[in-house]
Amino acid sequence: MTDESDASAPRQRVVRVSGSRRARLTPVPGSDPEPESGRGEPTPRPARPKGAKGPNDDQLMQDVPPHY
Template sequence: MGDESRQRIVRVPGSRRARLTPAPGTDPAPDVATDSTAKDAAASASRAAKGPNDDRLIQDIPPHY
């Protein structure tokens, strides 16, 4: 059993939480959406079908305003 086969706990100065080192055999780089993917998702969300009450709900002002 080698020590390299396990994650280690790393203390972060000035932080209340510790961090784990990347697990062996994994990619620690975050998955980042490309700009075209984000634009496609925003466009599909704006094209979503509206219900019969959506315009009314958008125009209503809550009583606490």
């Protein structure tokens, strides 16, 4: 079930990256290869809650969940 209607059109190629476990694809013709990401500005740390401080509050504020 392949779509071979335009066999002469340029296609993506698989490019091996040395030192990496994964290969990369070349960009699709006519697309923007630069992804939009929010890495330009660092996210501010959340404000500390007001009130009494518990024994492990400092550690909990420094920990990052494993899925981040």
